[in-house]
Amino acid sequence: MTKEEKMSVRSTAKRLASAVTAASLSLALLMPAGPAFADAGFRQWVASFRATAVQSGVSGALYDQAFKNINDIDSVVLEKARTQPEFTAPAWDYFDNRVHDQSVAVGQQMARKWKPWLDRIEARFGVDRNILLAIWSMESNYGEILKRDDIMRNVIRSLATLGYADPRRSKFARTQLIAALKILQRGDIDESHLSGSWAGAMGHTQFIPTSYQAYAVDMDGNGKRDIWNSIPDALATAANLLRKNGWQAGKTWGYEVTLPAGKLPGGSKTLAQWQALGVVRASGKPFKNGSDKATLKVPDGRGGPAFLMVKNFSVIKAYNNADKYALAVGLLADEIAGYGGLVQDWKRPFTKLTFEERQELQQRLSEHGYYNGKFDGKIGDGSKAAILAFQAKTGLTQDGYPSMEVLKSLRQK
Incomplete structure (x- = not known):
């Protein structure tokens, strides 16, 4: 860069700095006293959104109380929103982090600890207890993430941050914010304990506010649907979601299978029809309910494990609409139940660690x-x-x- 160019850049920088300073001073005189000026736009948005919340049935007094100590956005939430990666990891990477000896052992421990409640939940909703334990593991590591300040956020602040500052998620976040305010209004939890993930998923079983409204259950009978502190409420809420989305009591989610040589047709067929094509259970046991429709899935290609998925697999996807999620829940549930792991392991290019x-x-x-x-x-x-x-x-x-x-x-x- 020449001497003249350097002088020009310095001159331009000074003019810009002066302009910014003058503009900042002018705006500062117009803004009410309060937290950092950088959040003035957020405070204005909170004030304007109040009318929308009230029109949707939220008490103005409750709205004011919920935002009483929220004066700025949560920068951690925006960072999380920006850095969510597209999932391209190999199958073994996803499953090794979720279905392992510790998640199985803790699940079995929780099955013993909460057996009386699991008996009642299973009887009321017809959902396999091991599926519920696997969801609890997948969603919050059996509640361990609820203890971590680096993960848990103020739900009202998180959703307001996204509603104000994230154009991709603003519509979703505003809907969830109103639902979260109505949760406070009903009295199931107070604002100081309304915590969740950066995107507003709450409690042991990680429900977004609108799903909480649709499925939350007061299983322990204390008058509150408390998925943050009551394990019975959290597990019953998950069971209620699955039941209302068509869970078939007494049936499995799917089967690990062995494939014959050659190409197989796609689409849905009965288990009996798949068996006639040479697709058999990897365990060597017969299929139950041969008239049940099933779809073939090979998440790691023909060289990895293969599965026939029945109705309950798609029901699990009502919780999280991803094949890998639903499969991890099913595999973990089977291991918690003591059925053992995969016959054909994932195509892992190294020696696995415990x-x-x-x-x-x-x-x-x-x-x-x-x-x-x-x-x-x-x-x-x-x-x-x-x-x-x-x-x-x-x-x-x-x-x-x-x-x-x-x-x-x-x-x-």
Whole structure:
């Protein structure tokens, strides 16, 4: 850059700075005293949205109380909204983080602890208890995430932030915000305890406010539908959602199967028809209810496990409309019930670690300065980056896999 160009840039910068300062001073004189000027637009939006909430049946006094201590947006919520990745990870990566020895062991422990309530919920709604336990694990790690301040947010503030500042989610967030305010108005929870994920999913079983309104159940009979503190209420609410979306009592979600050689037709067929085509249960047992319609799924390709999905699989998708989610719930439920794991494992290009070994991997990566996250056994972006850095430093193949090979190398350091 020439001397003249540098002088021109400095001159332009000074003019812009002066203009911004003057504009800021002018606006500051117009704005009422309060929190940071940067949030004046948000405060104005909150004030204007009050009329919409009142018109929708929310008390003005309750609205004012809910926003009494909310003067600015939640920047963490916006960061989370911006950085949600498109899911492109291989099948084994998704399932290894959700269906593992610890999630099974804790599920079995919770099945024993909450048996009297699970008996009542199963009798009332007809939904398999192991499915409910698996959903509880998937949604909140059996309630553990509710204890984490780095995850849980003020639901009113989160939804207001998205409603004001995220054009992609604003319509959704405003609808959910009104629903959340009505939850407060009904008295199921107070504003100081109305916590949820960055996008407003709440409680042990992670219901968005409108779904809570549609399905929430006061199972323990205390007059409140409290999915934040009452395990019976949370599990019954999940059961109610599944029942109202067509859950078939006494039936499974699907079967792991073995495929014959050659191409198979697509579409839905009865289990008996699939069997006639050479598709049999991987366990060697016969299909139950051969007249039930089923769809073939091969999430890891023909070389990985294959499944015939029946009606209840699609019902689970009413909770989260993703095949991998519903399959993880079904597989975890079967293991909690003691039916065992997959016969044909995922096409994993390395030697799998146990949950405890994955925690050890994270701890050793931390000790060597590669990782600064939690030792939670879940291999997310932070863990993968640490593995890659270690592999690069030590001359190993840089694939980011949480493998026994990497752990052995760390143990030798």
